[in-house]
Amino acid sequence: xxxxxxxxxxxxxxxxxxxxxxxxxxxxxxxxxxxxxxxxxxxxxxxxxxxxxxxxxxxxxxxxxxxxxxxxxxxxxxxxxxxxxxxxxxxxxxxxxxxxxxxxxxxxxxxxxxxxxxxxxxxxxxxxxxxxxxxxxxxxxxxxxxxxxxxxxxxxxxxxxxxxxxxxxxxxxxxxxxxxxxxxxxxxxxxxxxxxxxxxxxxxxxxxxxxxxxxxxxxxxxxxxxxxxxxxxxxxxxxxxxxxxxxxxxxxxxxxxxxxxxxxxxxxxxxxxxxxxxxxxxxxxxxxxxxxxxxxxxxxxxxxxxxxxxxxxxxxxxxxxxxxxxx
Amino acid sequence: xxxxxxxxxxxxxxxxxxxxxxxxxxxxxxxxxxxxxxxxxxxxxxxxxxxxxxxxxxxxxxxxxxxxxxxxxxxxxxxxxxxxxxxxxxxxxxxxxxxxxxxxxxxxxxxxxxxxxxxxxxxxxxxxxxxxxxxxxxxxxxxxxxxxxxxxxxxxxxxxxxxxxxxxxxxxxxxxxxxxxxxxxxxxxxxxxxxxxxxxxxxxxxxxxxxxxxxxxxxxxxxxxxxxxxxxxxxxxxxxxxxxxxxxxxxxxxxxxxxxxxxxxxxxxxxxxxxxxxxxxxxxxxxxxxxxxxxxxxxxxxxxxxxxxxxxxxxxxxxxxxxxxxx
DNA sequence: CTGAAAGCGCTTACAG
DNA sequence: CTGAAAGCGCTTACAG
Numbered sequence: 108x109x110x111x112x113x114x115x116x117x118x119x120x121x122x123x124x125x126x127x128x129x130x131x132x133x134x135x136x137x138x139x140x141x142x143x144x145x146x147x148x149x150x151x152x153x154x155x156x157x158x159x160x161x162x163x164x165x166x167x168x169x170x171x172x173x174x175x176x177x178x179x180x181x182x183x184x185x186x187x188x189x190x191x192x193x194x195x196x197x198x199x200x201x202x203x204x205x206x207x208x209x210x211x212x213x214x215x216x217x218x219x220x221x222x223x224x225x226x227x228x229x230x231x232x233x234x235x236x237x238x239x240x241x242x243x244x245x246x247x248x249x250x251x252x253x254x255x256x257x258x259x260x261x262x263x264x265x266x267x268x269x270x271x272x273x274x275x276x277x278x279x280x281x282x283x284x285x286x287x288x289x290x291x292x293x294x295x296x297x298x299x300x301x302x303x304x305x306x307x308x309x310x311x312x313x314x315x316x317x318x319x320x321x322x323x324x325x326x327x328x329x330x331x332x333x334x335x336x337x338x339x340x341x342x343x344x345x346x347x348x349x350x351x352x353x354x355x356x357x358x359x360x361x362x363x364x365x366x367x368x369x370x371x372x373x374x375x376x377x378x379x380x381x382x383x384x385x386x387x388x389x390x391x392x393x394x395x396x397x398x399x400x401x402x403x404x405x406x407x408x409x410x411x412x413x414x415x416x417x418x419x420x421x422x423x424x425x426x427x428x429x430x431x432x433x434x
Numbered sequence: 435x436x437x438x439x440x441x442x443x444x445x446x447x448x449x450x451x452x453x454x455x456x457x458x459x460x461x462x463x464x465x466x467x468x469x470x471x472x473x474x475x476x477x478x479x480x481x482x483x484x485x486x487x488x489x490x491x492x493x494x495x496x497x498x499x500x501x502x503x504x505x506x507x508x509x510x511x512x513x514x515x516x517x518x519x520x521x522x523x524x525x526x527x528x529x530x531x532x533x534x535x536x537x538x539x540x541x542x543x544x545x546x547x548x549x550x551x552x553x554x555x556x557x558x559x560x561x562x563x564x565x566x567x568x569x570x571x572x573x574x575x576x577x578x579x580x581x582x583x584x585x586x587x588x589x590x591x592x593x594x595x596x597x598x599x600x601x602x603x604x605x606x607x608x609x610x611x612x613x614x615x616x617x618x619x620x621x622x623x624x625x626x627x628x629x630x631x632x633x634x635x636x637x638x639x640x641x642x643x644x645x646x647x648x649x650x651x652x653x654x655x656x657x658x659x660x661x662x663x664x665x666x667x668x669x670x671x672x673x674x675x676x677x678x679x680x681x682x683x684x685x686x687x688x689x690x691x692x693x694x695x696x697x698x699x700x701x702x703x704x705x706x707x708x709x710x711x712x713x714x715x716x717x718x719x720x721x722x723x724x725x726x727x728x729x730x731x732x733x734x735x736x737x738x739x740x741x742x743x744x745x746x747x748x749x750x751x752x753x754x755x756x757x758x759x760x761x
Numbered sequence: 762c763t764g765a766a767a768g769c770g771c772t773t774a775c776a777g
Numbered sequence: 778c779t780g781a782a783a784g785c786g787c788t789t790a791c792a793g
Contacts, residue, residue: 110571112770123780128772139778155567160548161497162770164488165785170548187509194535203545206533208521218530221487221497222549240482244437326708328716352708359712381653381679382709385686389655439786450764455788466762489786492769 120150174224178231180295196405266424271306278345287343292325331360351376373434389431396425447477501551505558507622523732593751598633605672614670619652658687678703700761716758723752
């Protein structure tokens with residue numbers, strides 16, 4: 108029931124627990140004979156010893172876990188890739204990534220105290236006091252954007268704004284474009300949608316375009332048809348969609364109405380999901396080089412682990428347009 | 435740095451740590467005056483006390499965490515929903531779901547010892563000795579299918595087989611159908627693809643259809659076109675795809691070749707992702723009622739938590755065909 | 762009704 | 778080069 112403890116290993120190999128600990132945690136300062144080292148290691152393996160992380164965490168106040176806190180919203184392939192790459196970058200140093208979806212909303216405090224992570228990466232802003240408490244407990248706290256200092260919750264995110272701007276710049280290449288904005292059906296996405304739309308609106312006004320015509324678009328054909336008809340009445344000829352899923356819906360609505368894309372109406376998505384290149388027509392979309400973000404995040408965590416003062420330089424948000432046929 | 439401990443709360447409220455523990459963990463057996471209870475609770479809140487889960491885990495050998503172990507493969511919206519629903523079902527009882535993606539492949543042992551979870555849910559089979567070790571440590575071990583007893587790793591999964599069979603049964607409604615199978619590009623998906631294909635093959639032979647013509651289909655138009663041409667040469671008129679993503683690629687290949695779906699070739703996917711209903715034509719696909727699975731999984735964990743002997747009944751895999759236009 | 766004390770398994774100064 | 782001992786923060790028999 109109890110499992111093998113370091114005491115078992117010590118007894119079996121005829122040394123003290125101290126020595127076992129020194130050998131297994133690989134402290135170079137202490138000199139232990141190669142023979143002893145070998146024997147301890149061998150015994151540990153033979154017995155199937157794995158240190159109790161609870162005890163270690165209690166003793167050192169720190170574990171080898173990196174906790175990713177995802178909010179309530181649907182994750183999608185982009186975040187998923189980010190998480191994978193992050194885990195990749197960290198595993199080499201013995202750090203494991205654990206992900207918590209915001210759903211089961213136990214107080215945040217319970218969670219990080221339960222995990223005693225080395226670092227917490229938040230995909231949405233933390234409350235001020237949570238942040239303080241974690242910092243005080245010696246936990247490294249990062250935002251998704253890799254900003255050590257939490258972005259102001261009420262300030263629009265720079266990269267979200269930029270996404271909207273990139274969409275409009277492409278759409279505005281069409282003469283006399285009248286922009287529509289396809290708003291996502293899931294209310295949990297509003298945080299991002301607001302900033303992306305703001306980016307669209309600002310870009311429109313900068314380019315002397317009229318304000319975009321915003322319409323919610325649920326992910327089914329009838330809803331998309333309704334939106335498309337409304338846009339047509341307003342003279343909309345170019346639609347920026349919240350993301351690729353919504354863009355796919357707009358495409359379906361256009362098809363159902365017998366309209367040509369991009370001829371009658373151009374569409375730009377966000378994310379470059381696998382389905383984007385397979386759409387009819389293939390979807391022009393804004394993509395983030397997510398691997399770069401992941402590497403940067405991993406580098407930040409590792410820099411802190413090494414206690415190094417200098418932080419790795421921010422790689423920028425790496426947004427770019429993937430040009431296909433829909434716009 | 436250290437944070438507030440139960441000793442702080444005890445001192446502040448003028449009682450012993452014992453009393454604090456009794457009040458806060460809500461032991462009914464012990465009688466403590468309402469006044470004392472109130473005072474302790476109030477002090478705990480005022481001080482911002484949150485118990486150290488590391489210490490609690492060390493002492494009790496158990497935490498309030500449920501660890502989900504995902505293999506290496508891309509997750510997709512179905513698993514994501516499952517995870518969300520699971521978290522939902524468990525949070526009411528103070529259990530938090532933590533997800534680990536197989537990527538950073540530290541030994542499994544390190545991971546569960548680090549987390550000391552109440553239950554581990556594996557989305558792919560465990561090695562025999564890992565399973566034993568976890569059981570011995572008093573951890574409840576479940577498979578995704580909710581099977582307490584780990585499915586034989588070398589036995590094809592019943593629900594995967596059934597998926598393939600459902601696809602073929604639909605496709606076979608077409609007179610003289612010749613079936614193709616669209617194999618996924620990601621090698622990590624092979625575990626599932628093998629079983630689904632096996633289901634397809636068995637169904638074909640049962641229905642007196644020739645063996646399916648298997649072709650890999652990468653998620654881009656040129657690859658899909660290549661596959662579609664090869665299928666045409668073989669006289670294939672109906673394609674079962676590994677999942678919706680692959681099916682979308684086949685659809686794109688058909689379109690690029692100027693072929694009609696389902697006229698020239700029918701297609702059936704798996705998963706019913708949001709993009710499926712928005713495809714051209716809307717995609718017929720096999721869907722699992724994932725909420726049911728999630729509720730069942732949650733019920734299993736909770737039953738164990740309550741120490742109840744009777745297990746909730748298995749709801750079946752809840753597979754069904756979503757009929758749209760592509761087949 | 763409440764407190765003193767042991768112990769979960771580890772790490773780490775401190776002695777030898 | 779190695780060991781005895783303290784202590785991380787909690788829970789829980791056991792006394793009073």
